[in-house]
Amino acid sequence: MKNFSLLLLIILFFFSSCKKNVLSKNNFFYEKAKSFRKANIIDSAFNYYNLAKNDYLKSNDSLGAAKSFVNMAIIQAGRGDFYGSIETSLEANNLLQNEKDSTIRSTLAANYNNMAISSSYLKNYDQSVEFYEKTLEYANDSENKSVYYNNISDVLILQGKLQSAKVYLKKAILAKDSNNYSMALNNLAKVKFLENKNYNPLPEFHKALTIREIKNDINGENSSYATLSDYYAEKDKAKSLYFANQLLSTATEIKSLSDQTEALQRLIVLDPKNYLINFKKFNEIHDSLQIERNNAKNQFALIRFDVEKIKKENEKKENELLKRNIGLSGLSLLLIGAFFWNKKRQKILKQEKELEVKNTELKMSKKVHDVVANGIYQVMTKIENQEDFDRDKALDELEFVYEKSRDISYDKVGEEKEFSKVISELIASFNSETVKTFTAGNNSAIWEPISATAKEEVYQMIRELMVNMKKHSHASHVAVKFEKINNMVDIQYKDNGIGISGDLIYKNGLRNTASRIETINGTITFDTKIEKGLKVNLSFPVS
Structure with a gap:
């Protein structure tokens, strides 16, 4: 369980309130973006960060533009657009050249942390660890370092590199902030148990959960519920089921689709009586999560399509239209000349017809391959990947392929x-x-x-x-x-x-x-x- 929402809030707060990292000048769009983000109106925040970025670039303020890029990248990652987030972060890095400046270094640290989180969600764990190492290289603030120590340990645990994870967690547990401390306490106990199955991690697990409940840290509570459910999975099915239900309840309360899918994955295994109900619900939420992430990708891509770029493209199209009109005049002259060699063309028509027949045969062969072979293979792929085989649906799809094959020339x-x-x-x-x-x-x-x-x-x-x-x-x-x-x-x-x-x-x-x-x-x-x-x-x- 990754405390992704919590990490984003910490980094976003860092960008909006750290007084020593004030931008070189006030920017209306940047301030507007912060207010929208604070109100959790994320789409508008992204739009205004994009406008602020353009404004900063016009005034040659590379730091302001970079900070705008980083905030945009963090928002993209928060909405599941991980590839797009990494691309935006890389654009920010291109603007952060003076690595001796403390503000630039802290910005680089937050940016590499975002790329590390996105890489982790994409299961590129080696790349994620490399980004986290760069994060720690540039980090200045001790509390932010505690966040980064916890983050890199999460990935190392997933890789099974427990000794390396323990080194970072021993540093993270020294944090004064209760959220960072409880995170490190929970993870360190988990590592000790994974190293030695006779170790009893429950006192640390429950202590971390208590701290999170007192602080009303819902994302942290979800992490504790997931940890406890996994711990009891083979020891006490009833307790494991209890904590899985707790995870589902809090995830539903905060409308976290990703946490809901994690909870339902556990319930499908732990609660066989309600298997079909939980499995159906998991599919519905998983589909909603994918749709939400795909919509976010398209939406962010459209927002970044600047008005200025549209204007330049329109000007270019006008020039191309002028050139095309001139070309049409020349084409008219060529058509007149074409009349005189038309007779010569007639002599080779027979050869062209023969070639056309061969090309038609090849095209029909390709259509058989595309429509019938690939269509059947696609149906086979769906059947292979479905746990519950829907015979009627498969027959309908095969009938569709059959109908297309009957009139393949009109496909x-x-x-x-x-x-x-x-x-x-x-x-x-x-x-x-x-x-x-x-x-x-x-x-x-x-x-x-x-x-x-x-x-x-x-x-x-x-x-x-x-x-x-x-x-x-x-x-x-x-x-x-x-x-x-x-x-x-x-x-x-x-x-x-x-x-x-x-x-x-x-x-x-x-x-x-x-x-x-x-x-x-x-x-x-x-x-x-x-x-x-x-x-x-x-x-x-x-x-």
């Missing part, structure tokens, strides 16, 4: 649904206990100007990549990022699987992807030189 994707949802559902269908999929930037605005033909090709290409991942890559994490830059749509696919060599690209189903991107005047790049996994970049014009 179109996403006509009945908004296309961004079709893509999100496609990628999410490959989620399983061993594979986690992530989507970024997939909003309806990207797909509005895209033709139905291009959408069809994009859908099939993404499905081909996902099927290839499922069959061959052994990946545990897959991320697909969508972005519209000027008049181009860029799609970045990345997984952490075994990767592929250049020789294998032609031999597997990915040859269809390479062929398909050419039909919409796009390009594809396979980056097999990365340290681990596969990275594929797809790019095609809007029109």
Whole structure:
């Protein structure tokens, strides 16, 4: 159980009230952002931090811009946009150059702490520890160091590095702040028990819980309930169930979806009589959590799309339109000339027709592969990842594939649904206990100007990549990022699987992807030189 909300509050408070780290000048947008954050109106706070960042950059105030970036990154992490949060934090680091300045050092410490927390949630534990080490390198304040000591020990415990965790926890337990002390007390007792199963950690566990109850530290109480439930899991099922229910009750009270899912995961195991009720509730809350995080990603991406950037893009489009009109005049002259060599063109029509027949055969072959083979494989993947097999639903999906195969030459994707949802559902269908999929930037605005033909090709290409991942890559994490830059749509696919060599690209189903991107005047790049996994970049014009 991670006290994430508590850690964010501590860092946010640090940015808003630490007098020795006052910005170089008062900024209306920055002050407005702080007031919205204090009122827990997070979306507005993010928007005003973004405006403040732009204002600071215009006045060459790199520290103010960096602090705005850090607060934006913390808000993104708090809403589950962990990849976006790390990207925003890295932008802040680029502005923090003078590492001798105490204010910059404390800002760097908070920023690296945020990247460490985000990496931990993404299960990149080694990277998380590296970020925490950088955090401690720049930390100035002793109380903040106590927070960071607790944070790094959490990750080390997850890695099973108990001795290293104990070193940091012995430093953290010296904290004067009761929240940090109770956190360290609870974690240190947990480490001692994990090292020696004969050790009795209950006095420390209950002492930490008592401190948290007195301080009305709800997030801390949740951490204690989770620890006690895990401790009693094999010793006393009734007590373990009691603390799991306590965790669910407080998590529901503070509307923490992530804590509710943790509680329900325990109840599914501990309370077999109510297994179906708890399992259904877990699925509902888990789905709500994923929807909330996906919405946050798209919302934050839209907010950062500055008005100034839109203005520049409009000016660029006007210039492109002027050039296009000039080009049309030249095209008219070319068409006149084309009339005279038209007869020569007739001589090669027969050859072109023969080639067209071959291309049609190839296209039909690809559609059989995409619509039938990949469609069936997608249904198989869903069945494989479902604990409760829904026979009727599976039959309905197989019937859908059958109906599409009857008129395969007219196969179109996403006509009945908004296309961004079709893509999100496609990628999410490959989620399983061993594979986690992530989507970024997939909003309806990207797909509005895209033709139905291009959408069809994009859908099939993404499905081909996902099927290839499922069959061959052994990946545990897959991320697909969508972005519209000027008049181009860029799609970045990345997984952490075994990767592929250049020789294998032609031999597997990915040859269809390479062929398909050419039909919409796009390009594809396979980056097999990365340290681990596969990275594929797809790019095609809007029109």
